[in-house]
Amino acid sequence: MQADSRTGEVSRGEKELSGEERIMGMEKSLFGLKPPVKLVLVDVDAVKDWVFDTNKLPVVRAASYMLQQVEKKKLPDLLKKWEIPREAIIFVGGANALFAAPATLGDAEIEKSIKRCYGEATLWQVGVTVAISEPLWAHQMQASLPDLTAEGVAGCIAKTWSNVRRKLRSHRQQGKEKDAKKGKPAESSFGVRVRFLQEKMRFLKAMRESAGHEEAHPIVRMCQYCCRRPAANKDQIGGERFWVCEACKQRAEQGRNVRNGTKKDELSVQQRLLARLREKTGNRNLMWSKDLDTLAGEGGYIALIYADGNDMGRLFNMLRTPESYLEFSDLLSRTVEKSVLEALKSVVDEKSDNVPAEVIVAGGDDVVLICRAKDALTLAVQIVNAFEEEINELLEAVFERQSMPKATMSCGVAIVDVKYPIRLAFSLAESLLKEAKRFRRACGDGTKGTVNWFWLKAPVAVTDAEPLFEQAFEKKGGRDKVYVTARPYFVDELKRLLELKERLCRLPRSQRKAMEQVLFDSIWASYAYVGYQAARARDEEQKTLRETLRFGFWRNLLPHHPIAGVQSVEYGFWWQERRFGETAWRTALADVLELVELA
Ligand SMILES: [Zn+2]
Structure with missing residues (x-):
């Protein structure tokens, strides 16, 4: 690109005009001298403040539904009132929205109306943050569409912003038009602009949160x-x-x-999933559980699963146009929903008309769902696996020639008593997810996501994963640091641990309990104890126990775990790991025993 094209000036000289110069010229003739549009990003604190402020399942479900109604109906209606065409809505869903608005619309008016839109529908219980960009040239948002000619791009702009243009013209006729400074388009892609808005959003949210609640x-x-x-x-x-x-x-x-609705015209995520589940299982009476106790079943424990795409911002940053942004976020939503559907299908019981799970969010790159404790980690692995497989296949198909980074998903699972406040369970899952992502960044190769879980056996109000892990798994008093856990795990690792769980299930419960106990006593005692049990056991059990005594067995199960040093220090199912600058003994055996206990 030539240097002078960056000034936004359209050269009328002899030389050939570049594509960008021509678009800029067309746009200026359409819009006049002022940048015509602004980007508006909306973020709603819907999950914690609105959806999860009660343990009554019908209320939780309705809250999620009402939020989707705002997104599907109220917000588009508002934008219609402002004469913003459908094409200008880049995405709306999952308590977020991004759209382009005419620059003539005041920031205060936009913010007030958006807040009222969400506020009225949720009885003013949710916090809404609105970040608005400086006025931009449509050209800056449009950047380049590789498969279109310059005229094609201009045509696309003209169509999308026809309403903006009309507004601007009437504006000019009123004689309010003033001379504007020259527009100076920056050389950044659309994704980067949105990123900038997100930073602004973070700041605004921090300001709002510090104000506190009444x-x-x-x-x-x-x-x-x-x-x-x-x-x-x-x-x-x-x-x-x-x-x-x-x-x-x-x-x-x-x-x-x-609960029972499958009204075809305004299907929410829950209604769509239920309709598909009925289809797939052949059970037409299938419905969501009537309350959390029914959902939990005999165990009395439920799990809150919170899964979220990793580094999605980086992928979005690579998208150069609003169209590709819209397309990609749509692709993500559909993939997430499909992954959840496949996973749910596997836990529906043939003999029951209840779905033993409740989907709260399945859209964007987010999943929030409640399920029985015993299904939780299998569901988590299935959702993450299905998502990663599907989305990467699609990405490869769409971005053929470019090398796109792999899309992955991480997951936090909070397992709590059915009476435990669901809002706190969500906070715990959020914190577990954060740790899972941190581990992935430190130890991953970018091709797989991670899963982390915590089984909260005592009803404490602590929702921060780090102190909980320290309290539950750190062995105090010794010379070396010892953690009786190796969580989080990469999704392929956890899948193998779940397979091992199936084999350890066959050991008598008393023996498993004793093993768990002795793991917390000392490294050497636990090794000796399992060795003794292996010598006494027979057939399959003996084979399984003997395998757990070999470090090589665990090394194969957990290839991503950062074993310390060149000469790894290991002792059967114990090994030293170096994580985040700290070296400590860890074992996955206790985690597998907990998986058995959960099942
Ligand atoms: Zn209430």
Whole structure:
């Protein structure tokens, strides 16, 4: 590209115009001298503040549904009112939205209306942050479409921004047009611009969070569903009456309509998944569970799975046009939904009409779902595997000649008592996911995601994974650091551990319990104990136990774990690992025994 094209000037000289210069020229003749559009990024704190502020499943379900309704109906209606065409909505879903708005629309007006849009539908319970860019040339957003000619790009701009143009013209007729400075398009792709907005968003959110939430007066009767707002109403679940707040009342009523609904026109993620599950299992009576106790079943423990694509920002940054952005986010959503569907199919019980799981979010690159504790890690592995396989195949097909980085997904699984506040379980899963991602960045080769889990056996309100791990797994007092765990795992590693779990299941429970105990006593004692048990055992059990005594066996199971030193220091199922600058003894045997216990 020639240097002078960056000034935005259209050369009328003899020489051939570059494609970019020609587009710029066309755009200026269309829009006049001012950049015509702004990018608007919306972020809603919907999950913690709105969806998970109660353990009543119908209320949780309805909250998720109502949010999707805002995204599918209210927000597009608002944009329509502003005469923003459909093509200008780059994405909306998963409590996020990105769209282009006419630059003539004031920032304050945009922010106020967006906040009202989400606020009214969620009874003003969610925090909404809106970040708005400087006015931009459509050309800057459009960048280059490799498979179109210059005229084609201009045509595309003209179509997408026809409304903007109309607005600008009427604006000019009112005589308000002033001379503007020369536009100076930067040489960055569309993804980078969005990235910039995201940074702005982070700052705005930090500002908002530091302001804190208002608290209810302690004397008033509190809502029995969420315990967060004053009660003003009554609701009934299974014959039992509860005092509830307005937000919970509305969600509870909405929830009753959603459970069985498969209304074809306005399908939410939940409704779509249920319809597909009925199709795939051949059970037409299949439905979501009526409450968390039913979902949990006999075990009394549930799991909250939070999965999220890794480094998606990096992939998005490579996309140069709003169209490819839209296409890619759409591709992600569909892949995520499909992965969840496949995984769910495997846990539906033939003899039951209840789906033993509840999908809260399945879109964008996010999955949030609640399931039985015993299914959790199998589901996590299946979702991550299905997502990675499918999306990378699609990416290869779409970006044939370019070498795209692999798309991967990581996952945090919080296993809690069914009575434990689901909001805290979500925070724990979030923290576990963060640790899983950190481990992936440090030890991965970029081709696989990671999974981390924690089984919270005591109802403590701690939701930070790091202190929980230290308290539960760190052996204090010795000279060396010892952790009776090797979590997190890469998804292929966990898959192999789940296979090993199937074999360890056959050992008597008392023997497994004793092994678990002695692992916490000392490295040498546990090695001796398992050796003794292996000598006493017979056939398959003996083979399994003998294998666990070989370090090479674990090395093969866990190829990504950073064993310390050139000459690795190992002792059967114990080895030294160097992670984040700290060397410590670790074992995966205790983790497999916990997997057995969960099943
Ligand atoms: Zn409430």
